[in-house]
Amino acid sequence: MVRWEPGAVERLHSAALELYATKGFEETTVAEIAQAAGLTERTFFRHFADKREALFGGAELFQQSFLDGIEAAPDGGSPLEIVIAGVSSAARFFSDDRRASSRQRTKVIAANPQLQERELHKMSSLATAMAGALRERGIREPAATLAAESGVTVFRMSFAQWIADGADRSLIDIEQDLFAELTAIAVVRG
Amino acid sequence: MVRWEPGAVERLHSAALELYATKGFEETTVAEIAQAAGLTERTFFRHFADKREALFGGAELFQQSFLDGIEAAPDGGSPLEIVIAGVSSAARFFSDDRRASSRQRTKVIAANPQLQERELHKMSSLATAMAGALRERGIREPAATLAAESGVTVFRMSFAQWIADGADRSLIDIEQDLFAELTAIAVVRG
DNA sequence: TACCTTAATGTCAGTGTCTGTCATCACTGA
């Protein structure tokens, strides 16, 4: 007989996602989420820094998959090629059976400006971390940050296409196309 | 004898900037800002949607200067060249005598995550608007969004260099260098 | 002059997010 049911964080996360999806983010109170998870409001704020964070857990693994890909990239590539290795590595994080849940989560975020702001902040942190990893590999500024920001842009656009209605291509395929488009765009006097 | 002193918005903006800079954003209450401006808390929220917005006024003119530059760009250029026209046009918005005040404002934003999130959101909106302007000029997706996002990235990095300690180059000079770096990075098999 | 309208503000009573503090309870190890 345990005093507390295990998995409090997971229960809070699930309850939050479900309520945000059905009632809307602003229309759900933290007290409601806590009650749905069988806990109190105070406990919610012990596990999540704020009401939004319940939707953004597990970002460390996500970010690490980018950094791993950058570290593992072969030597001698251009900055963008090394970034492509990182973004491709992270694509494995999103197998096709995750598409449905990714779609729901993205829909919730798209419906609320506060959540969009948090999402942008996470992406900005990712770009900063990737730029750091590039510098570790000897790439100097401003090339490191330019390449990292470009990589995050391509990832965001690819992800949006990946979960778009009717889409069925794999994330990594879409990424490759968009990186090709990026190099085409950057040509001056084209 | 006027009943109310004119320039309520400006007074609130100034009071907020000063208090955020001296006490810190989270440490200042809206009531304090309102009192410093000779108004009430309720009036603050009539002029600004939230506590952060007091720092982000006048974004419409700022954004429009990008769009104007895109509209005015000559025909026949690549997507990135048209974006460069927009970003260069906006550089005129930041003459050198604005450097000191830009520096203070940026410092306040850098000191607080909530303000950073709002800043990122504004930049994201700018990129969306620029992509729309590019589409108006016949550029298709995904080229339009890729070019717009790249342009915003270059602008952000240029701006950061422009207000960096000891910097004295003009914003437009820095932008040109970074656009050149961007095209260099994007070359595959470099 | 008296009256009406309007715009900007004030007043007041809320709701909801988030924090600090202390109490509670099961489990653990000595």
Add this chain to the structure above:
DNA sequence: TCAGTGATGACAGACACTGACATTAAGGTA
């Protein structure tokens, strides 16, 4: 048996933000 320890509950409070209604001075109109 007893002193930690860790997750939670209970409670009070600060502060951001909103809705509803009152107030005031300026301008226009009869």
